[in-house]
Amino acid sequence: MLFTLHKSTLLETLPNIVITGSKSESNRLLLLQALYPELKIENVSNSDDSEVMQKALASTSNLIDVSHAGTAMRFLTAFFATQEGREIVITGSTRMKERPIQVLVEALNALGADISYLENEGCPPLQIKGKSLTNDKVTLKANVSSQYISALLLIAPKLKNGLELTLEGEITSVPYINMTLNLLNQIGVKTTFENNIITVHPLEKLNQQQQVLTVESDWSSVSYFYSIVALSPVGTKINLSYYKKDSLQGDSVLASIYTDFGVITTFNENSITLLKATESQLRSIDCQLQNAPDIAQTIAVTCFGLGLSCHLTGLHTLKIKETDRLVALKTELEKLGARVDITNEALQLYASAQIKDSVSIATYHDHRMAMAFAPLALKTNLHIEDAMVVSKSYPAFWDDLKSIGFKISE
Known part of the structure; x- marks a missing residue:
């Protein structure tokens, strides 16, 4: 099933998002x-x-x-x-x-x-x-x-x-x-x-x-909301449940990484609040993701959406995921106008000022390809192929995006 994501703006008042267990x-x-x-x-x-x-x-x-x-x-x-x-x-x-x-x-x-x-x-x-x-x-x-x-x-x-x-x-x-x-x-x-x-x-x-x-809520799933907040205007704020500061999940490193994008994480009693506090002060992001490779796609797409370059390393396990995620990322980002180099364990994205409109993103039976590219609808129109592949890890993903203002049609 192909979904069209129309260029969207978030609602002024965003609902609390409850994400399923890790x-x-x-x-x-x-x-x-x-x-x-x-x-x-x-x-x-x-x-x-x-x-x-x-x-x-x-x-x-x-x-x-x-x-x-x-x-x-x-x-x-x-x-x-x-x-x-x-x-x-x-x-x-x-x-x-x-x-x-x-x-x-x-x-x-x-x-x-x-x-x-x-x-x-x-x-x-x-x-x-x-x-x-x-x-x-x-x-x-x-x-x-x-x-x-x-x-x-x-x-x-x-x-x-x-x-x-x-x-x-x-x-x-x-x-x-x-x-x-x-x-x-x-x-x-x-x-x-x-x-x-x-x-x-x-x-x-x-x-x-x-x-x-x-079970604590899934940190890999919340990565897409970090990307959404990073791609939004300063002052954008969203609350997500149920998360804790002393998480067992490696992807909780998101809270630290996304400070480079101007996103501040506040830990509440059983939830987190993400706030776009400032525009990113960096022109290039460098991340060693050996301990959290599942967030590589999210970070690469965030950087592309903001016109930043990035160098992501420690990604050798991405070759044997649902697809070869490094090849898939390179292919789909280049459709949108990016320039990307990959090795067996690293990805280099070069800063790009423009994003092509109405591009169709292939997902390769990979839930993270669909979800990582979706936040770009804040910048441009795009199509997501095999969109329901998200059910592999986050069945309510599209409904949650609609609830915060994304315009999505089948």
Whole structure:
């Protein structure tokens, strides 16, 4: 479905926006709930990815299809590897069958799992024969996707001897690893993370006081409102719930990064207020995003909309997302009139004074492409192809944009 976003101006009085629970936190807790059924979760994400997780974990079928949900593919591979006596095939979309999973499969097999490839070596679909995993030591390269690491950590407390995971080299996306460990700690699992070695102790069952957890709202989703405020006149203010200052989510670094765009974040009791306090005083933005790669698209589009240049690094994991996000960003920004250079881990956007009108943005089955480009409707008319792809992480996105003044037609 193609949406046309007509050049818009925000309403003078903006409503409070309530954003669904973090997809990252929700999917981790859903897996832990499957391992510890006494766990209760509040404010679970209503994203497609979290719904895929819930349906797969509740399914009795021997065929699990996760479609485009990469997090679900990785977490569920680890989960089903531990389900003794159960045999399943896990598959996904055409793109999912191209996304590598060999690092995780090899690690699980080293722990004693029985996982094999049904089509291309190193990629889904996988055949998994659930077993009791008795080995407790494994080593991974530290620069792999943090989801591989988190998948192993989440099943670790249910392994007979727990897990000692050694990471070799410089670690990617440390906040996401810390999020996983923090959630494990909240349900009573003892962990340590020292000198690139993570230890997770076994836990048979939860204590009474650790049986209810509330998911914080999603920081990746709020990034688009940071972009909207940055692209708006000085004085624009918007309130969003439910957020906290001591967030577990790596993308909470937005609050710091967007000060370069003149956007100030105020933390309230359970919400944040974004205020466009000044115009950006910089002509170029430089960000190392190794720990928060999912906000790269948002930042690049914000810079383009403001006529700024930017140099974004630490983006090597974007090559294996729903699409190759670096190539997709370059292609779509250049349609709008930008000049962009990319490498395997970086993006350089050059300042551009003009934005082409009524350009059609391809989304490549990638929710973040649709949402990252939408704020440009404050500057120009544009079309978003396959617009409902946003349901993967933020089903109410277009409705929320309409509520603050965006003019959108199908």
